[in-house]
Amino acid sequence: MNKIKFLILALIFCACSIKKDTNNTMLTINEVEEKLKVSVDIFDEERSEKFISPRSIEDDSIIMVPAKDWTSGFFPGELWMMYELTKDEFWKEVATKYTLPLEQEKLNGKTHDMGFKVYCSFGKAWELTKNPQYRDILVQSAKTLATRFNPSVGCIRSWDHNSDKWDYPVIIDNMMNLELLFWAAKETGNKMYKEIAIRHAQTTMQNHFREDHSTYHVVDYHPETGQVENRHTHQGYAHESAWSRGQAWGLYGYTMVFRETQDSVFLAQAEKIASFILNHPNLPEHKIPYWDFNAPEIPNEPYDASAAAVIGSALYELSTYSNNGEAYLKAADKILESLSSPEFLADPIKNHGFLLMHSTGSKPHHSEIDVPLVYADYYFIEMFLRKSHLNTL
Ligand code: GLY
Numbered sequence: 001m002n003k004i005k006f007l008i009l010a011l012i013f014c015a016c017s018i019k020k021d022t023n024n025t026m027l028t029i030n031e032v033e034e035k036l037k038v039s040v041d042i043f044d045e046e047r048s049e050k051f052i053s054p055r056s057i058e059d060d061s062i063i064m065v066p067a068k069d070w071t072s073g074f075f076p077g078e079l080w081m082m083y084e085l086t087k088d089e090f091w092k093e094v095a096t097k098y099t100l101p102l103e104q105e106k107l108n109g110k111t112h113d114m115g116f117k118v119y120c121s122f123g124k125a126w127e128l129t130k131n132p133q134y135r136d137i138l139v140q141s142a143k144t145l146a147t148r149f150n151p152s153v154g155c156i157r158s159w160d161h162n163s164d165k166w167d168y169p170v171i172i173d174n175m176m177n178l179e180l181l182f183w184a185a186k187e188t189g190n191k192m193y194k195e196i197a198i199r200h201a202q203t204t205m206q207n208h209f210r211e212d213h214s215t216y217h218v219v220d221y222h223p224e225t226g227q228v229e230n231r232h233t234h235q236g237y238a239h240e241s242a243w244s245r246g247q248a249w250g251l252y253g254y255t256m257v258f259r260e261t262q263d264s265v266f267l268a269q270a271e272k273i274a275s276f277i278l279n280h281p282n283l284p285e286h287k288i289p290y291w292d293f294n295a296p297e298i299p300n301e302p303y304d305a306s307a308a309a310v311i312g313s314a315l316y317e318l319s320t321y322s323n324n325g326e327a328y329l330k331a332a333d334k335i336l337e338s339l340s341s342p343e344f345l346a347d348p349i350k351n352h353g354f355l356l357m358h359s360t361g362s363k364p365h366h367s368e369i370d371v372p373l374v375y376a377d378y379y380f381i382e383m384f385l386r387k388s389h390l391n392t393l
Pocket of ligand 1: 173235361
């Protein structure tokens with residue numbers, strides 16, 4: 001090929017790349033903000049003193065939940081993130097309004113979901129305002145969560161329900177609640193919180209993962225000996241299948257534990273989980289997983305956009321720690337682009353106030369199948385926030 005021909009081809013190639021970039025379907029922060037304003041208008045109409053936060057839809061109606069529901073902190077968290085992204089006082093005001101009614105949860109020791117509820121809401125509120133009232137609520141919440149730790153098992157107990165089935169159930173989702181404990185250790189100087197978090201992460205790494213680095217959902221322990229009694233699923237297709245959101249919680253959890261400990265064992269664990277997810281033959285090209293990687297009717301199975309958003313947000317963070325960072329960044333960008341496309345992103349007026357469509361809560365329980373879920377929206381917005389921190393937005 002002569003030089004001139006080569007130059008012309010190179011110019012055409014560059015022009016195509018530029019065109020592709022300007023055509024990309026990624027939303028701007030302003031567009032997300034406009035959508036979230038519509039969400040606030042819709043949810044303001046629905047909330048009451050008891051039912052304070054949106055969760056999903058059922059039979060064409062919005063499901064609002066009380067403070068004790070595990071999803072109650074996500075919408076307040078979305079509002080705080082929008083405040084961080086825009087610095088507009090409007091968002092601070094509305095975020096405060098949705099956050100304060102969750103305070104009572106700081107004393108609720110009946111669940112492990114403290115981090116989801118309190119750290120996603122008051123945690124973000126504290127980070128952005130340094131209001132000491134929020135700090136006190138968070139410290140008390142960590143204290144309450146720590147009461148669920150059993151040193152003989154080396155884990156925080158997840159659930160108290162289904163006691164006929166499990167003695168001491170620990171679910172992979174529980175990794176997400178450790179962030180509150182790491183925060184409390186730094187804030188109070190009490191090392192106990194960090195020790196509990198690390199021990200939980202180590203025990204989970206040892207017992208929850210299969211050889212292919214996929215995770216079980218539920219591991220049931222003997223509460224006195226700490227022996228594993230059962231490895232089950234609850235929301236997945238089968239005990240031996242890979243429930244998509246479980247893989248997502250694991251990826252996000254170990255990435256966060258590496259951030260907090262700088263222990264390379266946890267980085268390696270996060271990388272192995274990422275490899276399982278990103279190389280799985282059942283992960284579609286758009287990188288939004290079906291609700292379970294082993295769901296039997298793939299490709300005729302519902303998606304789980306919430307798992308995709310959790311995975312995408314985790315990959316943005318992991319990309320900053322790993323030697324494989326470029327690939328993770330590319331995968332996260334692909335997820336964000338897919339979630340921002342009309343296949344997954346809705347007009348919130350038509351989607352009962354939610355941003356994303358096509359998430360799945362618990363297919364085996366015939367619950368929340370192919371619907372909007374508030375935590376999909378939360379991690380979707382966190383993807384924008386994390387991307388903006390990476391300066392690639
Ligand atoms: N933590 C509950 C769920 O992921 O559905």
